[in-house]
Amino acid sequence: MMFRQSALSPFRFCVAPMLDWTDRHCRYFHRLLSKHARLYTEMVAAPALFHGDAARHLDFDAAEHPLALQVGGSDAAQLAHAARLAERWGYDEINLNCGCPSERVQHSSFGACLMKEPGLVAQCVTAMRCATTIPVTVKHRIGVDDITDYAFVRDFVGTVANAGCDVFIVHARNAILAGLSPKENREIPPLRYEVVRRLQNDFPELTFILNGGVDHWTNVESLLDNDSPSPLAGVMVGRWTYHQPYILTEVDRRLFNVSTSPMTRRGAIEAFIPYMQKMLRQNVALRSMTRHLLGLYHGQPRARLFRQHLSTASNLGRNDIGVIYEALNLVV
Numbered sequence: 001m002m003f004r005q006s007a008l009s010p011f012r013f014c015v016a017p018m019l020d021w022t023d024r025h026c027r028y029f030h031r032l033l034s035k036h037a038r039l040y041t042e043m044v045a046a047p048a049l050f051h052g053d054a055a056r057h058l059d060f061d062a063a064e065h066p067l068a069l070q071v072g073g074s075d076a077a078q079l080a081h082a083a084r085l086a087e088r089w090g091y092d093e094i095n096l097n098c099g100c101p102s103e104r105v106q107h108s109s110f111g112a113c114l115m116k117e118p119g120l121v122a123q124c125v126t127a128m129r130c131a132t133t134i135p136v137t138v139k140h141r142i143g144v145d146d147i148t149d150y151a152f153v154r155d156f157v158g159t160v161a162n163a164g165c166d167v168f169i170v171h172a173r174n175a176i177l178a179g180l181s182p183k184e185n186r187e188i189p190p191l192r193y194e195v196v197r198r199l200q201n202d203f204p205e206l207t208f209i210l211n212g213g214v215d216h217w218t219n220v221e222s223l224l225d226n227d228s229p230s231p232l233a234g235v236m237v238g239r240w241t242y243h244q245p246y247i248l249t250e251v252d253r254r255l256f257n258v259s260t261s262p263m264t265r266r267g268a269i270e271a272f273i274p275y276m277q278k279m280l281r282q283n284v285a286l287r288s289m290t291r292h293l294l295g296l297y298h299g300q301p302r303a304r305l306f307r308q309h310l311s312t313a314s315n316l317g318r319n320d321i322g323v324i325y326e327a328l329n330l331v332v
């Protein structure tokens with residue numbers, strides 16, 4: 001794959017994998033707001049796919065494309081199995097998590113601790129590539145613990161690229177494996193975007209997507225600036241999109257040259273209602289869907305009333321779509 005040169009790289013705007021947040025309801029809603037943003041699932045543990053109920057973890061709505069499955073694991077056979085399933089289910093990409101610092105994940109030997117074992121990651125990537133024709137990509141950090149030496153991440157990328165991975169999503173912070181919670185690990189280690197630029201410069205044949213702290217459009221546009229010496233193929237954005245999902249309506253116009261006018265907030269909810277009704281009929285709780293809407297009116301008058309109405313247990317407990325119309329009436 002060689003997307004970097006193209007103004008329309010499919011990775012130009014990716015919505016980050018976020019455990020407990022980017023579930024299928026969230027992704028369906030995000031897709032209503034942008035046709036082109038690339039969506040990622042929450043991390044699914046490869047052993048769970050190997051031993052458990054794959055459909056429960058993998059089912060998604062066809063509207064969600066383009067969609068990548070993110071997996072966590074370090075057993076090549078299990079990851080190969082996950083890659084076969086990802087292709088069978090129709091995912092557009094399978095991404096291996098080498099960036100999660102949580103202790104639980106470390107106990108299973110996956111996530112950021114894998115950056116210390118580039119040879120093992122390369123074996124896993126080889127096994128996954130042999131098992132599928134869809135792209136196999138890796139998401140990682142720029143270092144672990146107190147290793148801030150550029151050679152560490154450069155050699156990690158070099159080794160994994162030799163196994164055939166050519167797309168790297170780089171969270172531009174170190175992961176601190178002991179002593180910081182996952183949340184602190186997204187805030188305390190300093191962002192060093194220059195490391196990702198240097199990787200792009202040193203590996204011009206590879207595609208790098210920058211992740212971490214991207215929360216305004218000037219930032220996105222300067223990172224993707226084609227006139228800079230090493231333009232990046234894309235950005236991956238997590239918390240900004242989740243907390244302010246309406247920014248997704250800007251993606252197609254700003255980054256994919258689409259000129260249709262963006263959906264209104266109300267229009268987005270109205271478009272989501274048939275999906276919510278279908279899910280309610282399948283006994284999905286209303287709360288599981290409305291929780292992803294809470295930031296939609298961020299910065300708008302009466303946003304707090306909208307949020308409160310959709311966060312009140314007695315409202316949500318009714319499992320009735322009328323609650324959504326009531327919330328909408330509070331913001332008109």
Ligand SMILES: Cc1cc2nc3c(=O)[nH]c(=O)nc-3n(C[C@H](O)[C@H](O)[C@H](O)COP(=O)(O)O)c2cc1C
Pocket residue numbers: 016017018019020021042043070097099100139171186211212213214236237238239240
């Ligand atoms: C609630 C939450 C859950 C996350 N879960 C995952 C995950 O499953 N896999 C992963 O690679 N990163 C996960 N992350 C990290 C994000 O993908 C991203 O790397 C991080 O939030 C930095 O990007 P941001 O500054 O744009 O939010 C999670 C982040 C949050 C906030």
